[in-house]
Amino acid sequence: MTSTQLTPRLADIVKAYDVRGLVGSQLTPAVAHALGWAFARRMAAECGARAVVVAHDMRDSGPELSAAFSRGVVEAGLDVRSAGLASTDMLYFASGSMHLPGAVFTASHNPAAYNGIKLCHPGAGPISLSTGLAEIRDEAQGLLDGDVPAPRGGGVVSPVELLPTYARRMHDLVDLRGIRPLHVVVDAGNGMGGLTVPAVLDGLVRVDPLYFELDGTFPNHEANPLEPANLVDLQRRVVEVGADVGLAFDGDADRCFVVDEGGAAVSPSAITALVALRSLARQPGGTILYNLISSRAVPELVTRAGGVAVRTRVGHSFIKAEMARTGAVFGGEHSAHYYFADFYKADTGMLAALHVLAALGEQEGSLSELVASYAPYAASGEINSTVADVQAVLVRLRMWARSRGGVVDELDGVTIDLGAGRWFNVRASNTEPLLRLNVEAPDTGDMEALRDEVLGIIRG
Structure with a gap:
């Protein structure tokens, strides 16, 4: 077998919107290095970028892979702003606030054996196979195969601290001061919510933490709240302690699922409707996006509130493209991805959670009573x-x-x-x-x- 045959094939791990593969066989430091080099070259040529912000989640392979990716960026001649541990929405915040292209090493809710990379243009703009990812893949493959000379760039790596400024941005967008006291159980699933939730929520609500220890082996349950089995611990704890609400984040904390005071899961479509109406109260007549598997209650409620409801395909690249085209103020998917115009048109589970807490805390009723009108079907x-x-x-x-x-x-x-x-x-x-x-x-x-x-x- 030749060395070329042993070289990882990037077509197997470069998906429609990101990179995802098995660590050690498909996603190696060499692969990460080549992708960093190709990504930096693409960003320099396409938008004149001079630096890339790089981060990783709590998976054991994250530090080594992100360091290899950063070496590739440096060898392409760009600087690296190294953010270390970060959730995906922290990376989007960094890309948006610093107007830099970004990369975060995460496999989201996938099992521990996997890792991956989510990439974005400056300003947290999406990257997909049709908007540059295919070219990045092919150029990186050429470097792995030895078809291009070894790079020798002169960039530098410098650290950047994101968490305090990220938390301040969240507080600026949704102010929880003045709401009634709330008891909130949060299941971080040993994922990045264990880092972000204390920074954002401590001192504003009473947080009852579940699985906040950062552990990419996921010793308690998969960090995928979309699967009902992974909500059981949260549901039980909410009922046991008499909490007002439960929140569950996925591994990279870009999605948030909600449980009411009785332990019942709240439909992401109901959360979409709730946040949409709050957004329309701030920007009357605004456009709200919803994907086509969302409840029909979403467009009905948006229209009734004087907003413009626009139906989209499933998938973040479609939502973000429609946000740019329509000037939408908010978009929601039934998978619990929520997109905000005032957060660089990017998705963030934390900001959605803050809207739910604000809506609940601004009135005296229970969460189940609050969301009943948002989920009539x-x-x-x-x-x-x-x-x-x-x-x-x-x-x-x-x-x-x-x-x-x-x-x-x-x-x-x-x-x-x-x-x-x-x-x-x-x-x-x-x-x-x-x-x-x-x-x-x-x-x-x-x-x-x-x-x-x-x-x-x-x-x-």
Whole structure:
């Protein structure tokens, strides 16, 4: 086997919007070095960048990989602002406030064996395969394969401290002073929320911490609150201590999930609606983005409040592009990614959490009472099915929908509106033979009946 055959193939780990791979086999210091060099060259050529801000999360491989990436940046002739430990939204804050391209080493909620890189343009602008990531990948592959001369740049590395200024920015955006006392349980999942939550919330609310120790082996549960099993500890603690609210952050703390005082998970669509209405109170008539698997309650409430609701595809690059195009003040996804115009159009779980705490603390009712009007419909949540022929299933669904008089929309996957508040979306996974189903209806009985009928078509 030749050395070229042993060289990691970047096409396996450079995804649509980021880098994600197994440490030691797919993502190595050599790979990180090559990607740092290629990223810096691209940023210098594209936007005249002279420095890159680099950070990493709590995974054991983060310091070595980020150091190798930084060496690549320096050898490309750019300086490095080294931020050390940081959440993803801290990296976006650094990129936005310093107007520098950025890179944070994180695999978000993936298991401990993985790491990755989230990259951004200056001002926290998104990077995807169609906006430079493919070229970065190919140039880095050339360096790994020995097709280009070894780089010898002259940049320097200097430290930068982000946490205090990040916390101040959060406090400037949502002021919790003057709200009623709140008891908040926070499950950081041994991820970066263990760093950011104390800096932002201490002294403003009573924080009951769960798994704040930074540990990239995730000894308690996966740092993926989208999976119901990973919310169980938070739900139990909220009820045991009589807390007002529970918050769960994913590994890199760019997503936040909410649990009410009774331990029930609050739909991210309800949080989208809540934050949207708060945003519209500040900027009447503003535009709000929501992705197409969000509850129909979101556009209804936004329109009722005098705002403009714009439906988007699923995925942060689409949301951020639409924010730039429409001048939207806020955007939400049903995956609990929340995007703020006043936070560089970037997503941040912390700012969404602050809005929830402010809304709760500014009135006397419980969280379940507060969000009831934001979640009037019954939803299935996302249901995955393994199928042999994705396209054949989608054809069957379109035919079935038309036989029922359904309206078919193909903005992202297939969305079928059957009227009377009954609709569903089916999207294919980009990486696996999976179909992802989301169903909504006016009540639980209608939703379950529609869910089961559609699953019968998908799995039959």
